[in-house]
Amino acid sequence: MTANYSEDSIKTLEWQEHIRRRPGMYIGKLGDGSAPDDGIYVLFKEVFDNSIDEHMMGYGKVIDVTQTEKSITIRDYGRGVPLGKLVDVASKMNTGAKYDSKAFKKSVGLNGVGIKAVNALSSFFKIQAFRDGQAKCVEFSAGIITEEKVLDTTNQKNGTFVEFIPDESVFGVYAYQSEFLETMLRNYTYLNTGLTIVFNGQKFFSANGLVDLLNENISEEVAYPIIHIKGEDIEVAITHGSRYGEEYYSFVNGQNTSHGGTHLAAFREVLVKTIREFYKKxxxxxxxxxxIVAAVSIKVEEPVFESQTKTKLGSKDMGPGAASIRNYIGDFLKVALDNFLHRNPDTADALLRRILDSEKERKAISGIQKLARERAKKANLHNRKLRDCRVHFGDKHDLAEASTLFITEGDSASGSITKSRDVNTQGVFSLKGKPLNTYGLTKKVVYENEEFNLLQAALNIEVDMEDLRYSKVVIATDADVDGMHIRLLLITFFLQFFPDLLRQGHLYILQTPLFRVRNKKKTLYCYNSDEREKAIKELGPNPEITRFKGLGEISPDEFSHFIGKDIRLDPVRITKDDVIQDLLTFYMGKNTPERQEFIIDNLRIEEDLLEEMENDADGANAVGVEEEVEHAVEA
Structure with a gap:
């Protein structure tokens, strides 16, 4: 036995080889660019954060970004990387100025890892430094130097230029979504007032910081003008909207901590305490x-994040010898928010009315809420509609991020998924049929309707999103008229009562193949007509072609291919351009004549509709709320 474990078994990998073999350790998931946290955007952020750190230290007021089909260039006008260290900065692990707290006190980057990961995972990587009339340029491929040259003189302004192309041999086929890059860059301007970012010729600039961020992202009417307060290392903007749920934008040292962390938990806690003390109730x-809709940004020395991609803060204090984050935020809000409310009595009155309205609604449903909770608790012990999985979102487990709940229509579809699922990470919730249209109803219906109450209990989101049990909530319906209607009704339900599920990127639509094309040697599954035609050409004359009309027609053995490693999911997103109330009012409200006129004007004949539904199952990068509504109404 020991003969199999010898000196030859011990391998030492070069730095770039280790990153390329284990990219998840450095950038999280890979992805194809259809989700904002896919690896290609993490690569961009790692480079861009270095330019932001320069700006935060007082060097450079403009950053130029250009994105083409596959490449991205970033040019800042900071101090420029020291020429003698340019190769080390781009290719030597644990090298970087961020270890020197005098040079970078409150930086974002990964302490000498980030840009090396970008280099290793790019088929082409170029970095140029301009300093005091001199310049140096180094080019790499997969982390290996291909060219290096020094210019003794240059008329370029000081700063750094980086260009990279993510390696398709690592990422597979990918495509940038300019919308994701634009959102990221806008956030940087909100957090760095005075910074101009030029993205493909379009200028982004913010004069009012987090107030601009909220104004840009709030589509509904607010209860009072935005409260905006700032301290030395903290900035907060707060208002209340008209929808259910809580919406937060949180940042640490300019990094968007989309999964929150200790600073957001502290903010939510001390905000309640401060308001209670102000109103003495x-x-x-x-x-x-x-x-509530709020944004909070803090600056912390030597922040500790819970993952390499820095989406959740783990630090409990502000830095060496500093106060705890909770105490710091608490002391700040206690003074700044209290002073603001005293100086702005109209805002204080409007905030009080909003709180009292919430209290009134909560008390109105408290009786049925108690009964519904007891009913759900009993049902969960032997709920035939929920086939749960073993690992859940929030568990301290490597598979927690993969936890998924499929919401299916009827026992036929749920049976196929249940038999082919991964019992560790995939649960199934089966609907009885078409759910209730919840538009215009109060949250009371969540408790009165047994199916909605059981779904709420399965997700564990009654109070807030903190205890969500599944990372992905996937609507799995047939690609027909009824399936689209059910899909729309579920999206309406979540938009009405649990919009945070969409805001935080947890809701998806499952794509399943429309066709199976096979001969005696090979079987191909096709998600649209184009894929079907390619499959026919590949397999030769007279292959057997099957069109799947519903999920129940797909056998469990086949279904395992579509919910495994090659699963195709379309995220359902809310964007700043989605005026949710207007959309729901038109498509789900009681304005039947207007909707009839719309349907007549957009009517499709059966053949066109069938083709459109097939194309709709194509690998679209995301399902926008408005697109989803339109598809269902056209159907």
Whole structure:
């Protein structure tokens, strides 16, 4: 046995080889560019953060970004990387100025890892430094130097230029979504007032910081003008909207901590405490935070994040010898928010009315809420509609991020998924049929309707999103008229009562193949007509072609191919351009004549509709809320 374990078994990998073999350790998931946290955007952020750090230290007021089909260039006008260290900065692990707290006190980057990961995972990587009339350029491929040259003189302004092309041999086929890059860059301007970012010729600039961020992203009417308060290392903007849920934008040292962390938890806690003390009333925390829209940005020395991609803060203090984050935020809000409310009595009155409205609604449904909870608790012990999985989102487990709940229509579809699923990470919730149209109803219906109550309990989102049990909530319906209608009704339900599920990127639509094309040697599954035609050409004359009309027609053995490693999911997103209330009012409200006129004007004949539904199953990068509504109404 020991003969199999010898000196030859011990391998030492070069730095770039280790990154290329284990990219997830450095950038999280790979992805194809259809989700904002896919690896190609992490690569961009790692380079761009270096330019932001220069700006935060007072060097450079403009950053130029250009994105083409596959490449991205970033040019800042900071100090420029020291020429003698240019190769080391791009290719030597644990090398970087961020270890020197005098040079970078409150930086974003990964302490000498980030840009090396970008280099290793790019088929082409170029870095140029301009310093005091001199310049140096180094080019790499997969982390290996291909060219290096020094210019003794240059008329270029000081700064750094980086260009990279993510390696398709690592990422597979990918495509940038300019929308994701634009959102990321806008956030950087909100957090760095005075910074101009030029993206493909379009200028982004913010004069009012987090106030601009909220104004840009809020589509509904707000209860009062935005409260904006700032301290030395903290900035906060707060208002209340008209929808259910809580919406937060949180940042640490300019990094968008999309999964929150200790700073956001502290903010949510001390906000309630401060408001209770101001009004001298012991409000329920849920009444204070219901419908809140807020942004909080803090700066921390040597922040500790819970993952390499820095989406959740783990630090509990502000830095060496500093106060705890909770105490710092608490002391700041206690003074700044209290002063603001005293100086702005109209805002204070409007905030109080919003809290009292939430309290009134909560008390109105408290009786049925108690009964519904007891009913759900009993049902969960032997709920035939929920086939749960073993690992859940939030568990301290390597598979927690993969936890998924499929919401299916009827026992036929759920049976196929249940038999072919991964019992560790994939659960199934089966609907009885078409759910209720919840538009215009109050949250009371969540408790009165047994199916909605059981779904809420399965997800564990009654109070807030903190205890969500699944990373991905996937609507799995047939690609027909009824399936689209059910899909729309579920999206309406989540938009009405749990919009945070969409805001935080947890809701998806499952794509399943429309066709199976096979001969005696090979079987190909096709998601649209183009794929079907290619499959026919590949397999030769007279292959057997089957069109799947529903999920129940796909056998469990086949279904395992579509919900495994090659699963195709379309995220359902809310964008700043989606005026949710207007959309739901038109498509789901009681304005039947207007909707009839719309349907007549957009009517499709059966053949066109069938083709459109097939094309709709194509690998679209994401399903926008408005697109989803339109598809269902056209159907």
């Amino acid at each position: 012991d409000f329920d925390a849920s009444d204070v935070r219901s419908s």
